[in-house]
Amino acid sequence: MATRNAAILDKTIILTGGGGDIGSATVQLLLAQGGRVAVLDRSPDALDRLAAAAGGSDRLFTAPCDVTSEAEISACFAKARAALGPIHGVVNAAGIEGRRAPIDQCATEMFDAVMAVNVKGVFLGIKHGIPLLRESGGGAIVNACSTAGLKGVEGMAPYVASKHAVLGLTRSSGLEWGRHGIRINCVAPGPVEGRMLQSIYAERAADPSWPSLESRRALNPSGRFGEPAEIANVIAFLLSDASSFVNGALFSVDGGVCAL
Numbered sequence: 684m685a686t687r688n689a690a691i692l693d694k695t696i697i698l699t700g701g702g703g704d705i706g707s708a709t710v711q712l713l714l715a716q717g718g719r720v721a722v723l724d725r726s727p728d729a730l731d732r733l734a735a736a737a738g739g740s741d742r743l744f745t746a747p748c749d750v751t752s753e754a755e756i757s758a759c760f761a762k763a764r765a766a767l768g769p770i771h772g773v774v775n776a777a778g779i780e781g782r783r784a785p786i787d788q789c790a791t792e793m794f795d796a797v798m799a800v801n802v803k804g805v806f807l808g809i810k811h812g813i814p815l816l817r818e819s820g821g822g823a824i825v826n827a828c829s830t831a832g833l834k835g836v837e838g839m840a841p842y843v844a845s846k847h848a849v850l851g852l853t854r855s856s857g858l859e860w861g862r863h864g865i866r867i868n869c870v871a872p873g874p875v876e877g878r879m880l881q882s883i884y885a886e887r888a889a890d891p892s893w894p895s896l897e898s899r900r901a902l903n904p905s906g907r908f909g910e911p912a913e914i915a916n917v918i919a920f921l922l923s924d925a926s927s928f929v930n931g932a933l934f935s936v937d938g939g940v941c942a943l
């Protein structure tokens with residue numbers, strides 16, 4: 684079989700949560716590889732920053748979108764198709780961490796909010812992405828899972844449960860759509876430097892029983908946390924033709940955490 688191209692080149696990708704650390708690193712990489720990217724995020728400020736960084740490129744489309752709303756996802760995916768043409772890939776990267784608390788003290792509203800963004804948002808991204816990818820003759824979907832999709836984390840049960848669900852959505856939908864030329868995989872980052880990690884460890888600071896950010900960094904088998912660009916590289920690989928026989932899979936990008 685011929686060698687497949689690891690670059691995105693002329694592909695068009697819809698990316699939710701593209702205003703975040705991992706999302707924006709992915710947007711920059713996809714644009715640098717010649718792709719067209721439709722970024723959907725609930726933060727208009729983050730979308731403005733992305734558009735400014737892209738210098739008005741006509742290969743970038745942005746739209747405010749709440750991934751928990753099926754009406755908004757449906758309308759924004761249609762707008763992305765109209766603006767950039769046929770769609771070859773979808774990245775479901777929007778996510779929230781919730782608040783840290785033991786389960787008996789978790790606000791049920793917080794549980795609902797985490798599930799709505801991290802699970803329903805990914806479900807909707809797959810559901811509304813499939814028809815667009817079928818129209819293009821196939822494509823790839825990449826979901827943002829986490830090492831928390833494979834392991835428990837004390838004090839983060841809603842987030843952990845949501846990421847286990849992302850793995851289930853990925854595996855089940857991958858089985859459904861492989862025969863139609865649509866591959867559905869997930870990336871499972873370990874701790875990545877950025878806003879989400881700072882937020883989680885800011886809450887830990889109030890509880891001395893939790894390790895510090897610095898000690899956690901040192902405990903990682905690679906002696907550090909990841910950078911958003913390192914996650915973006917694997918997302919781009921899973922979108923590209925170089926991963927043509929990868930389906931229903933989870934790719935850990937964690938410096939070795941899951942090998943512990």
Ligand SMILES: NC(=O)c1ccc[n+]([C@@H]2O[C@H](COP(=O)([O-])OP(=O)(O)OC[C@H]3O[C@@H](n4cnc5c(N)ncnc54)[C@H](O)[C@@H]3O)[C@@H](O)[C@H]2O)c1
Nearest residue numbers: 700702703704705725749750777778827829872874875879
């Ligand atoms: N940062 C990490 O250490 C880490 C580790 C493992 C997994 N992840 C996962 O990777 C993904 C990206 O994480 P990140 O570090 O870039 O986080 P981030 O907080 O920097 O970015 C998340 C983005 O999602 C957007 N978003 C949140 N709720 C939304 C909604 N309802 N509708 C639309 N957009 C919404 C935010 O505006 C933000 O731009 C998340 O799913 C996260 O759970 C992150």
